[in-house]
Amino acid sequence: MKITGIETFLVAPRWLFLKISTDEGLVGWGEPVVEGRAETVRAAVHELSELVLGQDPLRIEDHWQVLRRSGFYRGGPVLSSALSGYDQALWDIAGKARNCPVHELLGGPVRDRVRVYSWVGGDRPDGIFEAVTRQVEAGYTAVKMNVAGPLTAIDTPAQANAALDRARQAREALGPHGDLAIDFHGRTSPAMARRLVRMLEEVQPMFVEEPVLPELQGNALASVVQASTVPVAVGERLYSRWEVKPALDAGVAVLQPDPSHAGGISELRRIGALAEIYGASIAPHCPLGPIALAASLQIAFATPNFLIQEQSLRLHYNTGGELLDYLLDTTPFDFVDGHARRPLGPGLGIEIDETAVRRAAETGHSWRNPVWRHEDGSLAEW
Template identity: 55%
Template sequence: MKITKLELFKVPPRWLFLRIETDEGLAGWGEPIVENRADTVAAAVKEIGDYLIGKDPMRIEDHFQVLYRSGFYRGGPILTSAISGIDQALWDIKGKYYNAPIYDLLGGACRDKMRVYAWIGGDRPSNIAEQARQRKEAGFTALKMNATEDLNYIDSFVKIEAAVERMAAAREAVGMDFGIALDFHGRVHKAMAKVLAKELEPFRPMFIEEPVLPENNEALKDLKAHTTIPIATGERMYTRWGFKQVLTEGTVDIIQPDLSHAGGILEGRKIAAMAEAFDVAVAPHCPLGPMCLAASLQLDFCTPNAIIQEQSIGIHYNQQVELLDYVANPEVFDFKDGFVQRPSLPGLGIEIDEEKVRQAAKTGHDYKSPIWRYEDGAYAER
């Protein structure tokens, strides 16, 4: 079997899909995307994808080694996201070839269902209590929201109090036996992160996510000494080498590799195994589309230290188009009592509605993140 064709589809709301075709009629789907940089990643896929034409799609490890190492300059969000989408599509082909889910090819299932959480609040969190109640009524047992709006290096305690009030409202709405994760989103600098974590601690968050920017991960050691809240990070860290520091230094409790950014399914499995050796949990990052979610679930079901899965249905980024719009078997993503059942179909376990994808690609998107500024006009992390 040989790879004959790679096709890219830029589809709303902000995604990039990849289809890899073979000469035996099998095709696989992947999701190589960096939010805000779809065209750049598409160029990277085209550039490195030429190598794959005529190659055996089953040699996934070897393809990763060549695509990652042969360019001399390695890593980073663009190159590893391109590789990630390719990896997902190759695993989809391999699973279909062997008529098996990907988790079966990676050691087999270690659980029957996977806990999932929903998003509330948006980028500038609002209507928290009502949205939290809605998620609980929908059957979820956990949610995540942005902890705060932008915070300057040293900022007003009024903003801290507003964040605490939102967390209090959410906790009151859903009760104590409900997971509430707080995403600092890298928009909080280390001095304010310590203040915010201390004030939020009485409300028992499930975890705080990316409390500082990944380029400032050395600050996690100081933060960890100031709070008992579990610390999570990893959505902007790439390959197993990107996770070495936080694991060896013992500064995180949960890692969050994104399988459309970190290197793909196989690389995600290696990262998760590294984390298991340090008694660290895994909660794959996934505010993206159907292939990334399907890939994440395949990892979850063969990863003993996976604890909860992010998913983007209903997330504030999805304007007019939802993840399920591109899936011919949406029942695969049925969430019941806060869990999703183990998928049984081969490969990624989803059937992509190819016609809808092709039609949506005619519209495409030009997603751009908003620019935030502090009161004095300086750029603000978001």
């Protein structure tokens, strides 16, 4: 079997899909994208195509090594995301060639269902109690919210107390048996993060996410970990096992590698194994489309130290397109009691509606993340 074609599709709301065709009629789908830089990743995907066209798609590890290491300059969000899409699509082909789901090729399932969580509150969180109540009524047992909007390096007591109040509302709606994750989104300085994580201890978050910027790993991240008993999670902006190791050394409890950014299924498996050495869990980052989520779930079912899965159904960024819009059969993402069932279909376990994809790609998108500024006019972290 040989790879004969590489196609990419920009589809709403902010995604990029990759289709790999073969001379035996099998196709694989991947999702290589950096949110806000989809066109840039698309260019990288097509630049890399010369390395795989005409090759055997089943040599997945060899392709991973060549796509990552054959260039003198390597890694980073763009190249790692392009690699991720290829890796997902090649695993999809491998499962279809053997008529089994990818998790069977990864050693078989270690669990019967996978817990998922839902987002509430938006970028500037509000209406938290009502939003969480709706998710609880929909069957979810865990939610995630942003801690706040823009924050200064050392913000006011009013801002800190407002963040705590929103977390209290979420805890009230969830009750003692639900789980609350709180995303700092890298908006907080180490000093402000240390203050907030101690304040948030009373609501017992499942974890706080990205309390400091990823470039502030090491002592800054370790100081936040040591400031309270709240588990700390990082990883959505780390792109390889080499980049997550300092976070593990700093003592984080949860790694959140993204299957569309951190090297695909192959590298997330390795990151999961590395985390296991440290007694840490993985909770793959995935506010993206159906292909990325399908890849995440395949990993989740085969990874012993998996914790919980992010997913983007009705996410506040999903305007003009939704997770289910590009599937022929949406049942793989029918969540029951806040859990995904084990996918049994071959490959990634989903059927892409290629007609819908091509129709959406005629319009495409040019999504960019917002640019925030503080009251004094200086740039704020989004």
